[in-house]
Amino acid sequence: MEGVDHLAHERNKAQFDVAVMKAVWAGSRDAYELFHRFSRLVANDPEMFIPAIKAQATEEQQKQWLPLANKMKIIGSYTQTELGHGSNVRGLETTATFDPKTDEFVLNSPTLTATKWWPGGLGKIATHALAHARLIIDDKDYGVHGFLVQLRSLDDHLTLPGITIGDIGMKYGSGAYNTMDNGSLIFDHVRIPRNQMLMRLSQVTREGKYVPSNVPRQLSYGTMVYVRQKIVFDASIALSRAVCISTRYSAVRRQFGSHNGSPETQVIDYKTQQARLFPLLASAYAIRFVSEWLNSFYKDLLQRLEAKDFSTLPEAHACTAGLKSITTSVAADGIEECRKLCGGHGYLTSSGLPELSAVYIPACTYEGDNVVMLLQVARYLMKTISQLKSGNKPVGTTAYLGRAEQLMQYHSDVLRAEDWLKPNVVVEAFEARAARMSMACAQNLSKFNNPEDGFQELSADLVEAATAHCQLIIVSKFIEKLQQDIPGKGVKEQLGVLRSIYALFLLHKHIGDFLSTDCITPKQGYLANEQLRSLYSQVRPNAIALVDAFNYTDHFLSSVLGRYDGNVYPKLYEEAWKDPLNDTSIPDGFHEYVQPMLKQPLHHGRL
């Protein structure tokens, strides 16, 4: 069976130029060539040690430490999270107390919950930590700062006095993050020289005077924006990988529907399978394009920051927080859905999906819990709305709120199912929904005497409003992408179908929002659903080619079910026989435990 392409009939159905789509997916022809050459991508855990030193250390400190770190003469771990404190950095308990007598800081973990917990590489490998601790001078607490602390001897790697380090134990999945060294760390009055505090943003003098630097604090946000936009990109990789596996296997797998000895129906031909799978295929493309936009937004931000222009920083912060939250949630849930769409075999490790899921799901929690992120977006939206009265014209992704009055009057004018294919019809409905949900929150908030009480009480509604806003961004960026010049036979048409699937699937999923804000009528919602069904039929013949366009090698996919050639069953069988359990016919422990039970009076070889 080797060498046969079992999905050739599927590939022949494609109505577009796959080579061009590969370049579109990769972002550009150059990016495609690059990816094609180095086609081994792994879902990276965000590295932070070195970027953090760049952001927080003085130039002098950077000169001293970066060469050591870059040449791996020291191995650093970014050490922030504590056993009792995650998202809330201000709640950290570890202290760094200045001792003017010796010109040192004394690092200490005053409680068990102050134990550093989770940092990558910390438990067994790191020689140094960039430890975050509360700076204490003369009993005064100056808040959390960064300190470079040596943990282990560079001679024999043994831990230094006052340092207790260990691994935090087993995690989700059979491989996954278990190969990652997540560590714990307790300081018992560990002394470091004063110059090992990262002093770019504020300094402590020899006399113990705290001097905030004149470097704008905003600069440090650049790192966070960078990391989060990278996470959005990674979400498109992770989700598309699962979608590729699930789509190919859905074309291979047959179940039910045989008439008079004909083959059973391909699972991908079932409408229920399509209604779950194709929105995820469209979502993979949607996330890809919004991450492309976010990356260019980030590059623009960097240039502005260097020129001391902080005007786009709040929006960058809100966008990356919101898109980080939405895209990682969609990817995590989507991977699991793809696993389910593979039926029982999706549960096998050789399907690649259990590990993909186990490795991916922490993305919903790290670098900002997804709910906390959406609440930050909501704060930004509420602030934007409160400033409308004073004539502040919102720009960028919140520009539509400047048309809030007009959007409050909006009623969709959709009359026929096809009307839902018009990008402006879709965008207006999404804008009106997002604006009305935010405006309703703002109005309800105004009823509270204490705005913080209101924000807390209404937080579930605020999360929904923020979600609507972020979905609008993704829909809009998909539409903008298609306003670019995209060559290649059928490529733009296929992307248009995916764009509509993405938007109308969201509309169907959140139909309650659209109806309860009175943006559309039940009839219009019904027409959207009708259009969606027809779009599924349109995408069906192109499905395999659309996942081929991701250009993932079998090696990268690591999935028997997602094989390019669709030769699933023989390989599944082959994989099973690699299991060490199959090295012997009689399992370990059989003679000790099972045989005595069987060996009773009855002794013949056959029944």
Add this chain to the structure above:
Amino acid sequence: MEGVDHLAHERNKAQFDVAVMKAVWAGSRDAYELFHRFSRLVANDPEMFIPAIKAQATEEQQKQWLPLANKMKIIGSYTQTELGHGSNVRGLETTATFDPKTDEFVLNSPTLTATKWWPGGLGKIATHALAHARLIIDDKDYGVHGFLVQLRSLDDHLTLPGITIGDIGMKYGSGAYNTMDNGSLIFDHVRIPRNQMLMRLSQVTREGKYVPSNVPRQLSYGTMVYVRQKIVFDASIALSRAVCISTRYSAVRRQFGSHNGSPETQVIDYKTQQARLFPLLASAYAIRFVSEWLNSFYKDLLQRLEAKDFSTLPEAHACTAGLKSITTSVAADGIEECRKLCGGHGYLTSSGLPELSAVYIPACTYEGDNVVMLLQVARYLMKTISQLKSGNKPVGTTAYLGRAEQLMQYHSDVLRAEDWLKPNVVVEAFEARAARMSMACAQNLSKFNNPEDGFQELSADLVEAATAHCQLIIVSKFIEKLQQDIPGKGVKEQLGVLRSIYALFLLHKHIGDFLSTDCITPKQGYLANEQLRSLYSQVRPNAIALVDAFNYTDHFLSSVLGRYDGNVYPKLYEEAWKDPLNDTSIPDGFHEYVQPMLKQPLHHGRL
């Protein structure tokens, strides 16, 4: 810290009699006592070998085989699923061909996809298989029947000639189903005596004549109904276990919200946490009560079947299929949500949640894929509706469809948020929604010339209609439960709060259904949401006691985060130190791989 109850302040807040609630949860005082004594329950994989022999073997065959199986002189595996064939039993490829010359059946796997795949215990342990294969006599295919086939010698456990058995390889999770022996099996013309076909439902004579028995085929459905109602019960166990862990940890964990040195806010006090956690708490109770009802329905069915009364069988089949689907999906998603609600620490194996999730998720696939199950419910609903015209009055869980005309006129009369607390107000809204969704499907189906084409084209809508029907059942049974006499201070009140949370959460989640079918107005939806928020505040002080009522031991929960005494952090730290990685300070491989990299010119012990 040992012996201190860190959640005592939470338990003191409870406004109801926990001891009585424990009995309510357990089903009765007796059941509670029993559970309390044997409080070690494990999530069982459904056993089927023996029940299947009981259902399908003749009395004579049962006399011969059951004693052997019961005394474990033989170990059987129920062997149905094939590599290429899961839910569709009729698609199985394995053949059993009658050879009149020797009076034997010849079992054979004609293709690789005919390989038996997944059966529990098959790979390494089983001595016999109850193999499902197509019965072939004189080249005529009589469909799938059961055959008892010996696989291994009872002397040395070696596989017999013509049999190839193995394990199917690694599965999801680090432990989970990996300790389960899921096997594969290929037959190469294996001969068994004719009397090893299970002949209760049909027989093959010495001459090769096929004789269907006069035992009603319906009897065999009893097993399926039994297994599925057991799965619904298990869903309540699995979900409540995760909810218990997550609720307790949410009361222990503190994050943000500190003012002037006060402790941070308990995570359980955040409305966003409540809006995700409390509906799951309510769902656990809801699933528990519907499983209680389903069990009594099953017992009634058994009595009827024995009396040859098959009248309730179709409804039993639809109910168990639908409730199996809904409850396992809610439980699987709910466990994962509980894991997320525990933040980063939920990702640690010691939280108990990764394994609980990995062990549980196959329930969405085995014993009937959840989407296929809902389509079966939809078929039953469409059939019920089509029979309305001929005056057939639907009974039981579909009785409301008999009032379809009236329900099509329904408009909710809710005026104030509190109106949503009235059970009849809720039930009517759920009935109207379910009836209208089913009626709309029936109407759309009637537009197709070929009903099967219509069923396939509209299957996504049909799944949604079936979901609405099943949710109505669960809501109704929760309400009926509370119409019983339930003593104990505050117990009924708390259950009433949970009932309303369950119903109004569903209403909020599926608000699109209610609005687009015009059952309620946006304003009424808004009032429901307002009421829901107030219910969350009511359940908050009782949350810990409500999970205490599950009466799970720490041993059963196997979760550091879900400890009864809330003493989470010291135990989390302790658990981590049990990791073998922490046996040595310097990790394996350090000297070989890491040190050479570090050992470059720079050689001093400190920076």
